[in-house]
Amino acid sequence: MITLTEENYIKAIYHLGKYGVNNVSTNAIAKEMETKASSVTDMVKKLSEKSYVDYKKYQGVTLTQKGKEIAINIVRKHRLWEVFLVEKLNFSWDEVHEVAEQLEHIKSKKLISQLDAFLEFPTHDPHGDPIPDKMGHIKKIDKILLSEAEIGNDCICVGVQDSSSEFLKYLDKNNIALGTELKVCHREAFDNSITIKIKTKELIISNMIANNLFVKIS
Amino acid sequence: MITLTEENYIKAIYHLGKYGVNNVSTNAIAKEMETKASSVTDMVKKLSEKSYVDYKKYQGVTLTQKGKEIAINIVRKHRLWEVFLVEKLNFSWDEVHEVAEQLEHIKSKKLISQLDAFLEFPTHDPHGDPIPDKMGHIKKIDKILLSEAEIGNDCICVGVQDSSSEFLKYLDKNNIALGTELKVCHREAFDNSITIKIKTKELIISNMIANNLFVKIS
DNA sequence: AATAATTTTTAGATTTATCTAAAAATTATT
DNA sequence: AATAATTTTTAGATAAATCTAAAAATTATT
Ligand SMILES: [Mn+2]
Ligand SMILES: [Mn+2]
Ligand SMILES: [Mn+2]
Ligand SMILES: [Mn+2]
Numbered sequence: 001m002i003t004l005t006e007e008n009y010i011k012a013i014y015h016l017g018k019y020g021v022n023n024v025s026t027n028a029i030a031k032e033m034e035t036k037a038s039s040v041t042d043m044v045k046k047l048s049e050k051s052y053v054d055y056k057k058y059q060g061v062t063l064t065q066k067g068k069e070i071a072i073n074i075v076r077k078h079r080l081w082e083v084f085l086v087e088k089l090n091f092s093w094d095e096v097h098e099v100a101e102q103l104e105h106i107k108s109k110k111l112i113s114q115l116d117a118f119l120e121f122p123t124h125d126p127h128g129d130p131i132p133d134k135m136g137h138i139k140k141i142d143k144i145l146l147s148e149a150e151i152g153n154d155c156i157c158v159g160v161q162d163s164s165s166e167f168l169k170y171l172d173k174n175n176i177a178l179g180t181e182l183k184v185c186h187r188e189a190f191d192n193s194i195t196i197k198i199k200t201k202e203l204i205i206s207n208m209i210a211n212n213l214f215v216k217i218s
Numbered sequence: 219m220i221t222l223t224e225e226n227y228i229k230a231i232y233h234l235g236k237y238g239v240n241n242v243s244t245n246a247i248a249k250e251m252e253t254k255a256s257s258v259t260d261m262v263k264k265l266s267e268k269s270y271v272d273y274k275k276y277q278g279v280t281l282t283q284k285g286k287e288i289a290i291n292i293v294r295k296h297r298l299w300e301v302f303l304v305e306k307l308n309f310s311w312d313e314v315h316e317v318a319e320q321l322e323h324i325k326s327k328k329l330i331s332q333l334d335a336f337l338e339f340p341t342h343d344p345h346g347d348p349i350p351d352k353m354g355h356i357k358k359i360d361k362i363l364l365s366e367a368e369i370g371n372d373c374i375c376v377g378v379q380d381s382s383s384e385f386l387k388y389l390d391k392n393n394i395a396l397g398t399e400l401k402v403c404h405r406e407a408f409d410n411s412i413t414i415k416i417k418t419k420e421l422i423i424s425n426m427i428a429n430n431l432f433v434k435i436s
Numbered sequence: 437a438a439t440a441a442t443t444t445t446t447a448g449a450t451t452t453a454t455c456t457a458a459a460a461a462t463t464a465t466t
Numbered sequence: 467a468a469t470a471a472t473t474t475t476t477a478g479a480t481a482a483a484t485c486t487a488a489a490a491a492t493t494a495t496t
Pocket of ligand 2: 079082125126127129163
């Protein structure tokens with residue numbers, strides 16, 4: 001039996017290790033989990049004992065195949081529940097994460113496969129993140145950060161990097177949602193802010209905003 | 219903050235105390251929770267400390283107003299989730315309890331009020347048990363056990379006493395569901411088994427079955 | 437290469453929920 | 467009313483997950 005705490009550690013290690021980082025450090029996990037490094041060391045030993053991670057003292061951890069499967073299944077559940085909350089229960093995209101953090105730990109294979117079917121097999125969650133399929137396969141689309149787009153590019157919003165409530169509300173306020181089409185008009189050299197055009201309306205956004213919005217060149 | 223364990227104890231005390239029993243005994247709780255009496259004593263002290271129950275040594279416990287509200291809210295969540303599983307995710311009535319036991323602990327007011335609306339404010343769960351409303355009000359219908367019905371009575375099935383998978387599957391097998399109409403034809407004095415007629419088909423059911431099926435005289 | 441800074445681990449405590457075994461209180465039976 | 471049976475509580479242990487403080491290892495800087 002895997003505990004809720006173990007699941008959360010595995011998920012954290014997965015997210016930290018997902019972009020090439022092979023050995024996730026104790027401190028990184030501690031920061032992600034909002035706990036102390038000493039607690040992480042204890043847990044990491046336990047996870048290693050249970051073969052969810054490979055661990056060598058002072059060298060950080062990597063998920064084993066078994067660990068990776070568990071992590072991906074939790075991510076799958078999290079994202080399916082987020083879709084459910086938005087599509088069926090009228091939650092807005094900035095309200096779903098907290099509840100999904102709880103729902104992702106519910107254990108029932110049938111529940112998830114039926115939920116998946118009920119939602120008509122969605123491929124992405126409300127923040128544009130891909131939903132792993134039943135086999136754990138994740139198909140990633142070629143998205144770039146808006147900050148990396150070139151002047152003149154016609155783009156379509158496909159995701160967010162930061163999915164904090166504050167950022168999502170900022171986007172809502174400026175009528176930017178997934179699917180919104182925009183054109184990159186100008187980049188200010190001084191602060192890297194960029195001017196974008198949505199339909200006919202121009203909007204200046206900071207580099208920090210542009211760094212947290214994924215787009216696809218259309 | 220209330221823990222999952224505390225919630226389960228409060229729910230158990232609620233169910234044990236719901237039919238008039240004012241002081242729920244340590245042993246009764248231990249049996250319900252599948253734990254030891256000594257563990258119950260420890261927890262009951264904690265619940266008393268937190269004002270969820272009134273407790274006097276050797277006298278058993280009663281839920282306080284606060285405790286009762288928590289219990290009813292958990293029951294509400296449990297039953298709403300059961301409806302969701304059956305109505306939306308095609309679970310059968312013998313599969314829902316286990317999952318609902320997990321889902322009932324998810325903490326989000328919005329989730330439950332939206333789920334309630336999504337399900338169009340159901341009044342009863344798949345086993346015929348009433349769903350408390352947002353205010354905690356439970357309206358109980360006048361149902362009797364089939365074993366208490368009289369010969370000649372035309373009845374309609376409205377609930378089950380035992381909602382174990384085995385019993386529910388027995389009912390499925392014999393085409394008895396909530397809403398099924400039946401007539402009580404004969405009672406065998408020897409073993410209190412009764413003969414019922416569903417549509418045109420006669421069926422003999424044991425007293426034990428009749429003792430676990432609620433009906434309304436129609 | 438030596439020293440300093442940082443990271444990670446160990447040692448030992450604490451909290452929560454559980455257990456067993458024994459003592460105390462209550463209830464039932466003679 | 468005394469004794470027996472049952473229930474409930476206490477005392478003390480254990481396992482999981484956390485913490486603080488200090489030691490050990492690694493990495494960065496002089
Ligand atoms: Mn999320
Ligand atoms: Mn998401
Ligand atoms: Mn149930
Ligand atoms: Mn039910």
